[in-house]
Amino acid sequence: MSTRPSYYVTTPIYYVNDVPHIGHAYTTLACDVLARFKRLDGYDVMFLTGTDEHGQKVEKSAAGAGVDPQSFCDRVSARFQALATAMNFSNDQFIRTTEDRHKRAVQHLWQRIADAGYIYESAYSGWYSVSDEAFYSEKELTDRADGTKVAPSGSTVEWVEEPSFFFKLSAFQDRLLELYETQPDFVMPSSRLNEVKSFVRGGLEDLSVSRTTFTWGVPVPGADGHIMYVWIDALTNYLTATGYPDEGSKDYRTFWPADVHMVGKDILRFHAVYWPAFLMAAGLPLPRRVFAHGWWTNEGEKISKSKGNVIDPFALIDDFGLDPVRYFLLREVPFGNDGDFSRAAFVNRCNADLANDLGNLAQRTLSMIHKNCNGALPAPGDLTDADRELLDGVDGLLDIVRPHMDRQAFHKALGAIWDQVGAANTYISEQAPWTLKKTDAERMSTVLYVVAETIRQFAILAQPVTPDAAAALLDLLDIDAGARGFDALGAGGRLAAGRPIVKPSGVFPRLELETDGEKNA
Template identity: 65%
Template sequence: MVGPQPYYITTPIYYVNDAPHIGHAYTTLACDVLARFMRLDGRRVKFLTGTDEHGQKVEKSAQAAGMDPQAFTDKVSLNFRDLAKTLNFSNDDFIRTTEERHVRACQALWTRLKEAGEIYLGSYAGWYAVRDEAFYDESELRDGPGGKKIAPSGAEVEWVEEPSYFFRLSAWQERLLAFYEQNPGFIGPASRRNEVISFVRSGLRDLSVSRTTFRWGIPVPNDPDHIMYVWLDALTNYITAVGYPDTENKDYSTFWPADLHMVGKDILRFHAIFWPAFLMAAGLQPPKRVFAHGWWTNEGQKISKSVGNVIDPVVLADEYGLDQIRYFLLREVPFGNDGDFSRTAAINRINSDLANDFGNLAQRVLSMIHKNCEAAVPRPNALKAADEALLTAARELFDRLRADFGEQAFHRGLEAAWQVVGDANRYVDEQAPWTLRKTDPARMNTVLYTLAETIRHLAILTQPVMPESCARLLDQLAVAPEGRTFASLGPDGALAPGTALPKPEPIFPRYIKPEDDDSQKTGR
């Protein structure tokens, strides 16, 4: 008997030289929504996140804080673990690159690459950006203030000369191009795929994969004067978490290759070029897909600590509501594009899409059922064309969401869901159940049942995005926990007439600015 189809999704592991911000939350949120969606779709999910704790940047940050690097990473890593709990992320594992299991995996991968002749000892002289943990070619740099050289990312680079091991990346140029051609869905979105292919076609140089000028990292096997380049260390986390180097264990054989690595666009090159080359050179399978999303600005301004406009996701959730912010971040901007966080836009989504459209639909339908149907699921009679049309739209929504979410097009899936919300609101106005209560109570029952079934579908399908709110809504429909998966969609899982329903409570309150709230309290 074949078990549930596995699904392995990862966030990038987050660098511990800074506090969590909206960018971290956005990436993990997208992964959380996909993980929840796949679980509801009956798949066996492994959802991984964690922290990247080695490298020169961390060593410098620890020194600046007057702390030992391990104590520093222990403290900051906890902030990311706490963020996952606070924002209701459902990750199955949290990996730290300072863990023994990860050291073991990295050294095993290194040994395999060395034995395959893919790593050799030489010396490195070139430009290195500590902030990016990346090497740059002279042609990529521009002149900055004070005669400094600046990388394309805006980071300062420094000239580094030291002994180094190299990975034979140049030998993988044609094989990578062939891999991209054979796997057109490997990189998303399409614009990012084109960027990567163009970069690889322009020529690849062998990659320095060890450092000797600092100590905070994983020692190179049999040569402890060298530590591993932080990106070789960091990328390996994805196979560490499934038990590598034991490729015969159940987790590795079940979940590798990963279905999706979700990353920010700034680290796509490492994931779409270096990582598949490392894996294929070691005789391992590359992941199935890497998706690079865009960056957020704040009210039109680039986010930076120096400007003081960093967005704290916990503060956002406290102010606007956790599910409301989850919805806004995935609905407002086509996923993969850059987006601008605007308080006005967030409030509009919360008050229009959630409070007015979905929330008001659920509240008025459930209130009418509570008042006019003895607080129980009404018993429908023969359905008319309008009823069938609405139910068909609700039932067809699953296939649309499965396709859109499978392509990481969250905004498209949510647009489709809100088309059904709009259909249901128009249906309420056209059918006018408050009038039918007096003229045709049997028809009123059918209309309210059709609406309750539509709301059931919407609540089940939007659970991955707004898990707490949808759980409360499904509670109000008396849907049992086992009836909340996608297998319960359609007629087979339909609401049973006569089922007692609790008194309805609003799910999505309107957002009222604090000053507006104060003026109302004081009567001004």
């Protein structure tokens, strides 16, 4: 096993009944940033994403498309894999629940729970949403004017009666409440934890965990005609990727339990109630955290296919470039809250923070060095209090950023970095090296060196969020590939005077807002 600390982060696996949208990109981006950050911080990382390919909804969608379920899954899963490539995600695995290794893991987990006495056979009668792949009690439903019953998600439900196996979820109410009390960071943010606690305190009913009215799924061991409930199938993917049921495998011993399951708030119950209960029943360690983020609206309106306002991440990348998309999604809105996407806000944020604050700082500083210092990094002279203050602020950034990242407060982490970018811009304006070149060339060299050193550290810290642009900045400074980790931050990694630099080119181009008549997202 590696001597480095380990970190395991997962996205939910995405259901293959639709094409990828901004919500999928947002969740996976958050995980990608965590994974990149931890790798740079010296961790042995596993970052998992993938697709959830079983269930009644998939079977129906495949039939509607006139293809068999596996062909349907192959086609849609490929689109999610294309999104991972387009967004420059650094996932270590892309899992599919139709893989044989996953079917083995799910059946093993089922048998382990059954052997422990927590699964029994009976019959289910109640309300079920095919769209949500979820069961609902009468008290959770509302009635439309036409008498149709609707789940909290807005999806319609149907009355289902069939033989079923049940999981004794009711047996875990007290243990779950104890978990939430003793480990309050198990569910984040805290507002979501309160929702989960309220749901569990309201009483847990045993959960139907098999179906007999369709066939596209993992068969229940030893029970002909029964297909596992899609959520017990889907959730087990987090174990499958570590090599489970081989608990002696290197990946299992290194990475389980997971550090963060990142999910949208709509599937929090499955991850924060059902999943830990399944693991408790199986006698397996629990993940350390489930983080439920919010939803995006589009120009103030709820996103829906019927409104035609779904935000296509591929189109966003085509319009604005990848790194601005990555930056905006994690900088604009406090992570965990709902947020509104607008093209004006996007352009304004990226132009202010990326093009103006960091991009312009780098461009004018490195251009001055290239033109006035013989194309090489200058040697600094004696440092003033202003020099030391700026360098001390940048040297200490990791200690500020790391706790924010560990709590998935991406907006705060980026805010801390850009506060120092602002300080560097204030410093260069006050020191005015363009004036000093006429009056004090040695002082000009010191000022330019100090700012170049801040750019080096900004670029290293920005790598998890804007990997391409950060790499371009580090290339301009001729930073070796082995000197781009967080261990190179601070005084120990200072720029070497005399190192040649190429003539700089812009890293963050200014974005333009489309005028009336041009296409909208």
